[in-house]
Amino acid sequence: MKVSIFGIGYVGAVSAACLADSGHDVIAYDPIQVKVDCINEGRSPIIEKDLDKIIKKTTSEGKLSATNSIKEAVEKSEISLICVGTPSREDGSLDLGYVKQCCKEIGETIKDKDSFHTVVLRSTMVPGSAMNIALPILEEASGKKAGIDFGFGNNPEFLRESTAIYDYYNPPKIVIGASDEKTGKIISDLYKGIEAPEIITDIGVAEGVKYADNAWHAMKIGFANEIGNIFKDCGIDSHKVMNIFCMDTKLNISRAYLMPGFAFGGSCLPKDVRAIRSVAKEKSINTPIFDALMQANEEQIKRAYNMIKESGKTKVGMFGLAFKSGTDDLRESPLVTLANMLIKDGIELKIYDKNVYAASKMDGANRHYIENGIPHISKNLVEKPKEVTDYAEIFVIGNGDKEFVNIIQENIANDDTPIIDLVRIGKEIENRSGYNGICW
Numbered sequence: 001m002k003v004s005i006f007g008i009g010y011v012g013a014v015s016a017a018c019l020a021d022s023g024h025d026v027i028a029y030d031p032i033q034v035k036v037d038c039i040n041e042g043r044s045p046i047i048e049k050d051l052d053k054i055i056k057k058t059t060s061e062g063k064l065s066a067t068n069s070i071k072e073a074v075e076k077s078e079i080s081l082i083c084v085g086t087p088s089r090e091d092g093s094l095d096l097g098y099v100k101q102c103c104k105e106i107g108e109t110i111k112d113k114d115s116f117h118t119v120v121l122r123s124t125m126v127p128g129s130a131m132n133i134a135l136p137i138l139e140e141a142s143g144k145k146a147g148i149d150f151g152f153g154n155n156p157e158f159l160r161e162s163t164a165i166y167d168y169y170n171p172p173k174i175v176i177g178a179s180d181e182k183t184g185k186i187i188s189d190l191y192k193g194i195e196a197p198e199i200i201t202d203i204g205v206a207e208g209v210k211y212a213d214n215a216w217h218a219m220k221i222g223f224a225n226e227i228g229n230i231f232k233d234c235g236i237d238s239h240k241v242m243n244i245f246c247m248d249t250k251l252n253i254s255r256a257y258l259m260p261g262f263a264f265g266g267s268c269l270p271k272d273v274r275a276i277r278s279v280a281k282e283k284s285i286n287t288p289i290f291d292a293l294m295q296a297n298e299e300q301i302k303r304a305y306n307m308i309k310e311s312g313k314t315k316v317g318m319f320g321l322a323f324k325s326g327t328d329d330l331r332e333s334p335l336v337t338l339a340n341m342l343i344k345d346g347i348e349l350k351i352y353d354k355n356v357y358a359a360s361k362m363d364g365a366n367r368h369y370i371e372n373g374i375p376h377i378s379k380n381l382v383e384k385p386k387e388v389t390d391y392a393e394i395f396v397i398g399n400g401d402k403e404f405v406n407i408i409q410e411n412i413a414n415d416d417t418p419i420i421d422l423v424r425i426g427k428e429i430e431n432r433s434g435y436n437g438i439c440w
């Protein structure tokens with residue numbers, strides 16, 4: 001394909017060189033003349049392993065060149081990749097000045113171009129930026145419509161400086177956001193031959209992936225360092241701990257616990273997070289990440305509470321009281337906390353949880369806890385789901401017992417009835433107009 005690259009920085013230089021090395025005809029543009037000269041002289045404008053060699057080879061083969069003319073770059077290509085910087089402003093927000101300028105310039109050039117041109121954002125931008133900021137500029141400057149007259153998409157970059165070339169050829173994934181199917185296919189063709197999972201999705205989702213990735217990487221580093229700081233003081237080799245931790249690809253390095261939803265609870269997580277924090281405190285070690293875990297958890301309960309309050313409804317039906325389905329264990333269930341908050345506000349509550357109800361009728365620790373620990377809540381526990389559905393004006397799905405889907409479908413006829421889902425229980429009910437997920 002004929003490709004133009006806008007911005008000869010870390011991402012632009014690597015993309016330009018590797019795309020040319022993969023057989024595409026690449027022309028790179030940058031307003032800084034010395035970067036243009038560098039490429040045309042077959043040299044790398046940045047220090048990056050193997051980049052010099054690839055630029056030397058591809059420029060001598062005539063596959064890669066650079067220009068200081070936007071018009072030339074757009075005219076000599078069918079697809080433009082925007083790789084300009086998106087630096088931080090003082091308040092932490094992104095400065096999209098370079099992206100805006102670049103979109104305006106490309107738009108003004110594709111205005112007079114007869115053939116279909118595709119514009120792809122490779123710069124990192126917060127979700128919504130492509131559709132709400134970049135696209136209107138391109139459409140206004142070109143007088144053309146995305147998806148019809150030109151292709152528009154994004155393709156976040158996942159390379160790491162110092163191993164960027166290796167990462168280009170061995171990416172963890174190829175993520176493409178596209179305005180339409182044709183554009184998705186065009187962007188995908190750039191990477192033919194590279195073996196990696198390829199995901200073509202909505203532009204906003206592709207933008208979001210990049211932020212979830214980088215926030216997660218930062219989180220992992222901060223987490224591992226807090227573990228290390230505490231265990232060093234305990235005389236324990238933190239690398240030995242984390243080596244074993246990383247061997248667990250079922251619960252630790254896995255999808256487990258990574259789907260947005262409700263607060264954690266139960267007999268272990270809250271207790272153990274508190275305990276590790278207390279060890280750190282004893283040793284005067286600051287653990288801002290561990291400290292924030294409990295706060296983040298409380299915020300998620302408050303979020304559910306606010307959603308119920310904002311509905312203005314006062315008769316609430318809760319499905320689930322235990323912290324997860326398949327157990328009657330109520331210890332530190334966030335649903336008990338939520339129920340308490342609602343009851344305190346004078347909200348009338350009916351709760352259906354067959355496991356907890358059964359436990360309340362059986363002798364044992366749970367019955368004792370239900371009767372003595374949460375007597376005000378146990379009054380609201382009902383045996384049959386219909387007692388909830390016949391009564392409430394708003395429903396809260398608190399844990400993932402699949403039975404709740406059928407109960408809703410069979411007993412709540414009005415599609416507008418508000419349902420707040422804390423666990424994303426099933427697609428079957430997501431199209432109801434009253435449906436509202438806690439964070440999706």
Ligand SMILES: NC(=O)c1ccc[n+]([C@@H]2O[C@H](COP(=O)([O-])OP(=O)(O)OC[C@H]3O[C@@H](n4cnc5c(N)ncnc54)[C@H](O)[C@@H]3O)[C@@H](O)[C@H]2O)c1
Pocket residue numbers: 006007008009010011012029030031032035083084085086098101102122123124125157158159160161
């Ligand atoms: N550096 C990385 O490792 C990395 C990895 C993934 C994603 N990203 C993202 O990619 C984007 C680019 O990052 P970078 O590190 O390559 O930036 P960079 O600052 O190294 O390069 C940006 C280049 O864009 C040029 N430029 C500015 N305005 C321009 C315009 N109107 N038209 C064309 N070129 C213009 C600049 O002169 C510069 O050469 C950023 O959004 C960044 O967050 C960077």
